[in-house]
Amino acid sequence: MSVLSEMLRNLFSKPVTTRYPAERVPIPDGFRGRVGCADDRCIGCSKCSLVCPASAITMVDSPRMVEFKGRTLERKKRPSIALYQCIRCGLCERHCPADAIHLRNGQSINGSTLDEVVTCTL
Amino acid sequence: MTDPFLLIAYILLFPGFLFLFAYSMTFEFLDRRIVARMQNRVGPPFFQPFADLVKTLGKEVIDPRGVDRPIFDAAPVVALAAVMTSFLYVPIIGPSPLAFQGDLVLVLYLLTLPTLALMLLGWLSRNIYAAVGGIRAVTMLFIYEVPFFLALMMPTLMAGTWSISDIMAWQEEHLCLAILQPIAFIVALIGLQAKLERTPFDIPEAETEIVAGPWTELTGRRLALMHLANETSAVVGSALIAAVFLGGLAFPWTVESAILSATVGFLLFLAKTVAILLVLSIIRAATARVRLDQLNTIGWKYLTMAALAQVGIVLVMMASGVGI
Amino acid sequence: MTRIVVPIGPQHPALKEPVNFRVVTDGERIVDLELNLSYSHRGIEKAAEQRDFIRVLPLIERVCGICSHSHATVFSKGIEEIMGVEIPPRAQYIRTIIAELERMHSHMLWLGVAAHEVGFNTLFMWTWRDREAVLDTLEELSGNRVHYNMNEIGGVRLDLSPSQVEAALARMPVLEERIRAYVGMVEDEETMLTRFRGVGSLSREEALSFGAVGPTARASGVDYDVRKDDPYLVYDEIPWNVVTDTNGDVYGRTKVRIGEIAESLGIVRHCLENLPGGPIRAEAPKAAPPGEILSRYEAPRGEVAHFIRTNGTARVERVDIRTPTLANWTSVAHCLIGRPLADVPVIVAAIDPCLSCTSRITLVKSGGDLGKDAPPPNGPRGWSR
Ligand code: SF4
Ligand code: SF4
Numbered sequence: 001m002s003v004l005s006e007m008l009r010n011l012f013s014k015p016v017t018t019r020y021p022a023e024r025v026p027i028p029d030g031f032r033g034r035v036g037c038a039d040d041r042c043i044g045c046s047k048c049s050l051v052c053p054a055s056a057i058t059m060v061d062s063p064r065m066v067e068f069k070g071r072t073l074e075r076k077k078r079p080s081i082a083l084y085q086c087i088r089c090g091l092c093e094r095h096c097p098a099d100a101i102h103l104r105n106g107q108s109i110n111g112s113t114l115d116e117v118v119t120c121t122l
Numbered sequence: 123m124t125d126p127f128l129l130i131a132y133i134l135l136f137p138g139f140l141f142l143f144a145y146s147m148t149f150e151f152l153d154r155r156i157v158a159r160m161q162n163r164v165g166p167p168f169f170q171p172f173a174d175l176v177k178t179l180g181k182e183v184i185d186p187r188g189v190d191r192p193i194f195d196a197a198p199v200v201a202l203a204a205v206m207t208s209f210l211y212v213p214i215i216g217p218s219p220l221a222f223q224g225d226l227v228l229v230l231y232l233l234t235l236p237t238l239a240l241m242l243l244g245w246l247s248r249n250i251y252a253a254v255g256g257i258r259a260v261t262m263l264f265i266y267e268v269p270f271f272l273a274l275m276m277p278t279l280m281a282g283t284w285s286i287s288d289i290m291a292w293q294e295e296h297l298c299l300a301i302l303q304p305i306a307f308i309v310a311l312i313g314l315q316a317k318l319e320r321t322p323f324d325i326p327e328a329e330t331e332i333v334a335g336p337w338t339e340l341t342g343r344r345l346a347l348m349h350l351a352n353e354t355s356a357v358v359g360s361a362l363i364a365a366v367f368l369g370g371l372a373f374p375w376t377v378e379s380a381i382l383s384a385t386v387g388f389l390l391f392l393a394k395t396v397a398i399l400l401v402l403s404i405i406r407a408a409t410a411r412v413r414l415d416q417l418n419t420i421g422w423k424y425l426t427m428a429a430l431a432q433v434g435i436v437l438v439m440m441a442s443g444v445g446i
Numbered sequence: 447m448t449r450i451v452v453p454i455g456p457q458h459p460a461l462k463e464p465v466n467f468r469v470v471t472d473g474e475r476i477v478d479l480e481l482n483l484s485y486s487h488r489g490i491e492k493a494a495e496q497r498d499f500i501r502v503l504p505l506i507e508r509v510c511g512i513c514s515h516s517h518a519t520v521f522s523k524g525i526e527e528i529m530g531v532e533i534p535p536r537a538q539y540i541r542t543i544i545a546e547l548e549r550m551h552s553h554m555l556w557l558g559v560a561a562h563e564v565g566f567n568t569l570f571m572w573t574w575r576d577r578e579a580v581l582d583t584l585e586e587l588s589g590n591r592v593h594y595n596m597n598e599i600g601g602v603r604l605d606l607s608p609s610q611v612e613a614a615l616a617r618m619p620v621l622e623e624r625i626r627a628y629v630g631m632v633e634d635e636e637t638m639l640t641r642f643r644g645v646g647s648l649s650r651e652e653a654l655s656f657g658a659v660g661p662t663a664r665a666s667g668v669d670y671d672v673r674k675d676d677p678y679l680v681y682d683e684i685p686w687n688v689v690t691d692t693n694g695d696v697y698g699r700t701k702v703r704i705g706e707i708a709e710s711l712g713i714v715r716h717c718l719e720n721l722p723g724g725p726i727r728a729e730a731p732k733a734a735p736p737g738e739i740l741s742r743y744e745a746p747r748g749e750v751a752h753f754i755r756t757n758g759t760a761r762v763e764r765v766d767i768r769t770p771t772l773a774n775w776t777s778v779a780h781c782l783i784g785r786p787l788a789d790v791p792v793i794v795a796a797i798d799p800c801l802s803c804t805s806r807i808t809l810v811k812s813g814g815d816l817g818k819d820a821p822p823p824n825g826p827r828g829w830s831r
Pocket of ligand 2: 042043046047048049078079095098099100
């Protein structure tokens with residue numbers, strides 16, 4: 001009988017389905033989405049590219065002065081992330097010493113243009 | 123209604139083929155919508171069944187290798203034609219102009235044809251899933267048809283006529299047969315559910331076992347027509363049960379103008395059939411698919427026994443003059 | 447009636463993953479069965495040998511989509527044991543929370559799939575609707591719905607904030623009520639019961655001799671649960687019970703799984719309420735000393751075992767994964783013989799098979815001759831590890 005009563009209850013209540021374009025599911029904080037790097041914080045240590053399990057990160061030349069732990073130092077490279085390769089594992093974020101690379105709410109790219117490398121900034 | 127023009131209008135327009143077509147689309151929509159809502163889903167929009175039909179009609183027809191094409195093409199048409207013909211004998215508003223003694227038997231017979239067509243399609247498909255599904259469909263036919271026929275024959279016993287329209291008229295003078303023969307009414311509803319191959323009786327097309335059963339190799343217009351035949355049998359079946367068992371539930375006041383009274387009768391017909399559909403939808407949503415051997419037990423042990431018990435009760439009632 | 451061969455799979459609506467059964471039926475009754483596995487071999491074990499311990503975990507996690515945390519945990523547990531690293535209590539609790547949430551969502555998923563296999567789509571829709579609550583919790587805690595990537599050697603990747611803990615606890619009463627509703631539904635939904643009762647029966651002795659694990663074994667009265675018999679994480683310090691049943695059929699497995707959802711809920715609640723403070727990871731060395739270990743873990747589907755050999759580098763020399771589905775296959779083949787064709791989906795689904803995770807078995811010819819000229823097996827007895 002529990003089945004019947006729940007069926008009838010559902011019949012007269014609003015469906016739970018999220019009607020997508022009109023409504024959207026809230027994305028929680030800390031969701032691992034599109035990965036991006038804050039250019040003014042990255043010290044170019046290459047740590048992220050070493051831990052990335054999908055080898056999505058390559059280091060490209062980008063000399064610049066950055067502040068790190070109260071010191072100003074000159075960095076040589078910054079990460080360039082192939083978003084279609086990224087599996088959103090969050091390891092780069094976890095191992096970055098400068099808190100520069102982050103995964104944010106936005107949608108990541110999962111297309112198939114394999115020859116295009118996306119360089120992204122936060 | 124002897125005017126040939128009116129008769130043709132009856133057959134083709136209202137409440138004939140055109141109405142049947144439109145109503146079966148609405149019926150499918152309602153069914154899917156009700157079940158969806160009970161499952162807490164949104165369900166399809168109103169035009170979805172029609173859109174599906176148009177889409178499948180336009181799709182390519184694929185012949186399985188070695189299939190007997192003419193029969194494969196003809197079977198869905200025969201099924202659809204049988205169901206549509208049977209609808210003409212079911213009274214919608216007042217008696218059917220084509221009514222004759224024994225049209226109940228004809229309707230029941232015509233409603234069996236889609237199942238036979240399905241079996242034929244399954245057998246001809248040269249596909250193992252379709253063949254198994256076809257065999258299951260006929261096996262099932264033998265199980266549910268006996269109680270279903272028994273249940274629908276019971277009103278003839280009491281009303282003393284074999285014409286659906288007459289049975290309906292009889293109920294207006296006496297009591298509604300769903301009240302007089304509740305067991306037969308329930309058995310008929312369950313039998314209809316089995317005839318339409320809906321859960322828990324969707325054994326021939328059990329998706330997780332034999333893909334789509336006899337439907338597996340149907341494509342394009344064959345699929346569309348067969349589907350339409352199924353949908354229209356839902357309407358005809360409900361209308362039949364509404365006429366045979368719920369005929370007495372007329373509007374208690376006499377309505378003056380003829381048009382108005384026809385409208386009221388039509389609305390009553392809609393209300394009855396939708397109520398039957400609601401019951402069928404609830405059964406569909408609330409059950410799991412039984413196995414063929416389990417259906418055998420259910421069919422012969424319970425349904426047929428219940429129907430036979432009802433026969434006994436009806437005979438006793440008639441002998442003692444109750445309800446007549 | 448003549449015998450017909452019904453091919454089920456590799457593509458079939460009843461199967462969510464590729465596997466092939468060649469079912470020989472006599473009418474509707476199954477008289478013989480051929481099982482062909484390994485359609486989706488992915489070479490994960492080999493790939494795992496190429497990566498260091500940081501980069502290997504996301505890969506190991508992808509052995510399975512449903513029990514992703516299980517594989518990652520059993521692997522890191524083994525490596526930590528080899529390294530002699532003790533992970534801090536807070537990390538243990540967090541791992542346990544994720545593990546039990548995973549068990550809940552896996553069992554709810556199973557309940558829906560089992561209902562769908564017998565055509566009871568309403569229950570399917572409902573369980574999957576309610577499963578969203580668990581998945582949302584997991585998403586909030588870990589940042590993803592399926593691959594949580596919470597583990598790392600020496601602890602967990604991410605800490606739980608007090609607000610996250612609160613939000614997760616707030617979801618518990620709803621889930622508790624839903625679980626009660628499922629218990630009611632499974633007990634009194636007649637048509638479903640007729641499809642589950644007495645189907646796929648496995649006696650205690652059979653379960654033991656076929657080496658069944660997880661809910662499949664526990665439903666036959668085998669009181670075996672790695673969490674109790676070889677405790678890891680915090681299972682020996684928190685209150686919980688092993689759920690067993692004596693029915694031995696699909697109905698029993700359903701009851702065990704629903705019972706386990708309730709138990710898991712209790713564990714999650716306990717862990718969230720008693721989450722100890724402190725660090726979330728211990729400092730682990732980069733390389734592991736040479737060693738071998740068999741790490742065991744109770745995944746939602748049963749015992750998963752990783753055999754790991756290290757050689758003093760930051761990579762494993764060999765990792766061999768035994769998934770619970772593999773342990774349960776033989777019992778499925780046994781259960782199917784003599785049953786009607788209609789029971790195939792139910793019995794197969796009842797062990798909650800995870801086929802792609804299992805695609806790594808080796809064919810051993812009885813003469814001990816390994817090789818490509820081994821004949822195709824004709825029957826489940828032809829398979830062994
Ligand atoms: S999230 Fe993972 S896969 Fe993506 S860039 Fe970072 S480390 Fe690489
Ligand atoms: S780890 Fe951080 S600081 Fe180092 S290169 Fe990557 S983004 Fe820059």
